[in-house]
Amino acid sequence: MAGANAQRGVALVVSDVDGTLLDPEKNLSPGAPAGVKRLQQAGIRFTVASARPPRLTYALLRDLHVSGPSACFNGALLIDPDCNILHQLPMTSTDAQTVADHIRKSLLDLWVYTDTNWYVSNPDGPHVEHQEELMQCQAAPLLSYDMSQFHVLKLVGVSDDYGAVQRAQFELDHLFGVAISATRSSDYYLDVTHADANKGTVILMLSRMLNIPTEQIATLGDMPTDVLMFRQSGVSIAMGNATDEVKAQATYVTKSNLEDGFVYAIEHFILGGEQKQAAD
Numbered sequence: 001m002a003g004a005n006a007q008r009g010v011a012l013v014v015s016d017v018d019g020t021l022l023d024p025e026k027n028l029s030p031g032a033p034a035g036v037k038r039l040q041q042a043g044i045r046f047t048v049a050s051a052r053p054p055r056l057t058y059a060l061l062r063d064l065h066v067s068g069p070s071a072c073f074n075g076a077l078l079i080d081p082d083c084n085i086l087h088q089l090p091m092t093s094t095d096a097q098t099v100a101d102h103i104r105k106s107l108l109d110l111w112v113y114t115d116t117n118w119y120v121s122n123p124d125g126p127h128v129e130h131q132e133e134l135m136q137c138q139a140a141p142l143l144s145y146d147m148s149q150f151h152v153l154k155l156v157g158v159s160d161d162y163g164a165v166q167r168a169q170f171e172l173d174h175l176f177g178v179a180i181s182a183t184r185s186s187d188y189y190l191d192v193t194h195a196d197a198n199k200g201t202v203i204l205m206l207s208r209m210l211n212i213p214t215e216q217i218a219t220l221g222d223m224p225t226d227v228l229m230f231r232q233s234g235v236s237i238a239m240g241n242a243t244d245e246v247k248a249q250a251t252y253v254t255k256s257n258l259e260d261g262f263v264y265a266i267e268h269f270i271l272g273g274e275q276k277q278a279a280d
Contacts, residue, residue: 009216010044010217010218010235011043011044011045011212011216012206012212012216012218013044013045013047013218013220013266013270014219014220015046015047015219015220016049016219016220016221016222016226017050017052017060018050018051018186019186019223019239019241019242020221020222020226020239020262021048021064021257024257024258026134029260029261030260031260031262032262033063034263035266035267036064036065037065038266042271044270045067045068046064046066047066047069047070047071047206048066049075049202049203049219049229050070050071050072050074051073051154051185051191051225052073053072053073053135053154054077054083056134056135057070057079058083061081062081066081067081068081069086069206069209071205071206073153073191073197074154074191074193074197074199075089075199075201075202076089076090076091076154076194077115078202078205087205089153089193090151090194091152091155091180091194092179092194094178095178095179095194096148096152096155097146097147098177099155099172099182099192100145100155101145102171102172103155103157103168103190103192106157106168106171108157108164108168109158109159110145110156110157110158111155111156112150112152112154112156113155115151118131118137119140119141119142120139120141120142121142126160126188127188127189154191154193154197155191155192156189156190157189157190157192158188158190160188162187165184165187168190169182169183172192179194179196180195181193181194181195181196181197183198183223184224184225185225186223191225198228199221199225199226200231201228202229203219203229203232204232214233214234215234217232217233217234217235218233218234218236218237218270219237220236220239220254220262221236221239221242222239222242222257224243224246226242226246230249230251235251235270236250236251236252237250237251237252238250238252238254239253239255239256239257239261239262240253240255240256240259240261241261252265252269254269
């Protein structure tokens with residue numbers, strides 16, 4: 001799959017974070033910094049598109065020496081390397097209320113993200129403590145379910161009942177009269193943003209901002225939310241830990257995030273490492 005298939009003309013690589021750049025323990029893949037440096041030495045720009053809030057991307061942008069815009073909240077927020085806001089797309093109060101009510105009706109915990117704060121309906125619920133450790137701050141208790149009080153950039157339905165999360169996504173996808181994007185960033189997170197805040201739109205926005213044609217953009221990811229950016233990019237690479245459904249939507253499949261699959265993809269499908277080795 002590599003070698004003769006190595007890509008030419010790639011000017012920008014956009015990577016998902018969790019499950020792609022990070023291993024299952026949420027640590028940066030060992031070879032990732034060197035892989036990004038290889039890209040930069042080859043004149044190829046690099047950035048990330050993530051469901052994460054800015055607080056959880058800042059250290060990553062610093063460690064990988066990202067110099068351009070990157071996306072948080074699946075594209076509801078674009079920031080520069082210093083986390084200054086370049087663009088934001090909040091949900092309307094009406095749509096946010098409809099989604100919040102549906103998440104609660106589906107018996108999922110509700111998380112509300114604004115540009116600066118994070119609120120949770122159940123402070124003792126699943127994944128809250130781990131998220132607090134990652135963000136190095138406590139979640140604020142959600143004291144009101146009136147979404148008009150918040151500048152909502154992302155709503156999250158959270159449950160370890162993966163079937164319930166999947167059903168809630170299906171129902172939101174078929175909910176009439178709302179302009180939303182509902183995707184699963186993991187089996188237990190249902191992320192909901194404005195309809196135009198998705199990773200496919202991120203690729204189109206980065207293309208315009210950086211004056212790089214979409215066919216010269218390569219994308220990497222592992223979840224259904226990443227398929228949206230696969231469809232807008234010239235080259236797409238699914239992680240080995242992705243589902244078969246996600247893999248089927250990608251140009252190539254690399255190794256898993258336990259095997260430094262990000263670096264393998266950079267070397268073999270972007271820079272053409274095997275082809276160079278054969279030439280030697």
